[in-house]
Amino acid sequence: MKKRRISLFNAQPAEDALLVAVQTPGLSQHAVSDCLSELSRLVETSGGRVVGTVVYRLERPDPAFFITRGKAQDLASKVQDCAARTVLFDDDLSPAQTRNLERLTGVRVIDRTQVILDIFAMHAHTKAGRLQVGLAQLEYLLPRLRRMWTHLERQRGGIGVRGGPGEQQIEVDRRRIKVRISQLKKELRQVERHRDQLRKHRRRHGWILVCLVGYTNAGKSTLLNTLTGASVMVNDKLFATLDPVTRRLKLPGNLQVLITDTVGFIRKLPHQLVEAFHATLEEVLEADLLLHVVDASHYEAEAQVEAVNEVLRELGADTRPVIGVLNKVDREGALQRARRLCKLFERAVPVSALTGQGVNDLLVEISDELRYQQVRVSVRIPSHRGDLITLARSSGHVLAEHYDDGYVKLTANVPADIAGRLRKAEAGAGEER
Ligand SMILES: Nc1nc2c(ncn2[C@@H]2O[C@H](COP(=O)(O)OP(=O)(O)OP(=O)(O)O)[C@@H](O)[C@H]2O)c(=O)[nH]1
Ligand SMILES: [Mg+2]
Incomplete structure (x- = not known):
């Protein structure tokens, strides 16, 4: 079977986007228009353009279209009116809702999460940043693979995927994505370990x-x-x-x-x-x-x-x-x-x-x-540093004190600067050992 690259980081701007927000009971008109202006900012940041906005009042989301079928039909005519090439929802859509809306409107339908992911992808410059965004993108993509295929078929002039070669290919893609997700998670664990060591190092130095x-x-x-x-x-x-x-x-x-x-x-x-x-x-x-x-x-x-x-x-x-x-x-x-x-x-x-x-x-x-401010410290300092132990007692609250082989294991809530001195003493002791 032909190998197709699942390309990430090819963030597509929300081109000529019609923005859709939903006003459910309890949500003020003001709050909805604020959401829409923020969504516009997101579109601009992603390099796209807004051609219109629409708000639908809704009791509760519709499982098939998020908005009802009637409203989705209205949306389709608005898409025509403002020559939109993308419909962007302020709320997360399920893969099925997206698919149904795309069939009805005839244009690409995306949600807020996708735009945010695109912006993150554009702004990720370091290795760690790219790993993290890549993982988030794949997690988002996995349940939406079928939809991606519908797109490809449409681009080739086909009429959607019902059974046929697409199904098999989707399965292959799904497996490949899962493998990639676990690779990324493994690489990220390394980043996490490295950052953890850095933080421990900083702590040790007070x-x-x-x-x-x-x-x-x-x-x-x-x-x-x-x-x-x-x-x-x-x-x-x-x-x-x-x-x-x-x-x-x-x-x-x-x-x-x-x-x-x-x-x-x-x-x-x-x-x-x-x-x-x-x-x-x-x-x-x-x-x-x-x-x-x-x-x-x-x-x-x-x-x-x-x-x-x-x-x-x-x-x-x-x-x-x-x-x-x-x-x-x-x-x-x-x-x-x-x-x-x-x-x-x-x-x-x-x-x-x-x-x-x-x-x-x-x-x-x-x-x-x-x-x-009281911060919690757990340190092991030489027992001859009675001055620090007295300081911990007088400035804060000692929770546990355990003497062992010339050292004191001390757990205490103390002001941050005292915590710093205790950690420094621990670091110094570590170097003596
Ligand atoms: N007038 C004014 N503008 C500010 C001030 N602080 C930041 N800005 C502007 O606000 C914009 C965002 O500033 P950043 O420092 O990038 O904001 P940030 O919180 O780091 O943003 P992200 O990294 O995108 O989350 C820039 O255009 C800044 O010049 C301020 O005190 N006064
Ligand atoms: Mg910043």
Whole structure:
């Protein structure tokens, strides 16, 4: 049988796209139009063009067409009216719904997840990034193979695949994809191990880890650059950053920490991506402190904060200490919005990563937070370091203390800077051994 390459990374822009959103009971008109404008931004970032938008009211999704057959027929005529070449749904469609909609409208039908995957594919430049996106793409593709074949048949002027050679070929492709998925997972485990070692190494040297999180385009990379003089690419596009970058940051009071910039989040972040980007998102889970960067000039800032919190919950990182960084206050009206956004955080600082306004206050806030924040440490230090053990007792809460062969195994909740000193003592002891 002829071998056909399943090509990845050939992201096709959503050309001349008609955007479709669905308004279910409980969803305001406002919320729906916000979703549509974000979807437009995604299309633009992917290099496509929007030719129209349509909203359908719906009690519940229809199993065959997502929208009802009647509405799908209406959609088909709208496709004609605006000469759309792609129909893009804001919600995830099942493979069968996509197939049925394509038959009825006669054009390519895609969903939001596909556009996000395409953007990630375009922005993946490192090996780890490409592995992660490749895995997410294949996981997305696997249940949709039949549809891909329908496309090919149509391109050749055929009339769809019913039985025939397509079925066999789909089976072959499916097996090949599964093999490739397990290869990718294996390679990713290596990336994960490598990053894990890096983190352990940092911990051993007493580093405190701070991680930037936030909605895509909030200004995380700009802030990292301003804080540390780094030169991470900043771009007015969604998902400009995919790979984590870590730099040193000196805080007032002589505390030094490591700060990591990582991939941004979005509403309805495809679960394939969350799973595939596990190695990257581990940075968030390991952090002693999260800086949640918010674009305070965005009219949807509140909803974006909630979307980020939801992803953090999904990752199990919602119990990490957080400082809200209300960014872009140099823009008109952003300072007022920042004041309202403050209420969503225990601690928050208005800043402009671009002009540097408020950045010194942020540094003070980070250093205060780390000084008083209790972090859990489990260390093995020489028992002659009674000074540190006393310090751990007086500044925090010792949970377990076990003496063994000239060492003390200590588990304690202590302020982050003390944690740093304990870890350093452990590292030093390791070198003596
Ligand atoms: N006016 C203004 N613009 C800013 C500020 N911070 C960032 N920007 C702009 O916002 C856009 C996005 O900035 P990035 O730093 O790339 O945002 P990000 O959060 O890293 O985005 P992703 O990596 O795509 O998730 C760029 O055009 C920046 O110049 C700010 O404080 N004020
Ligand atoms: Mg970035």
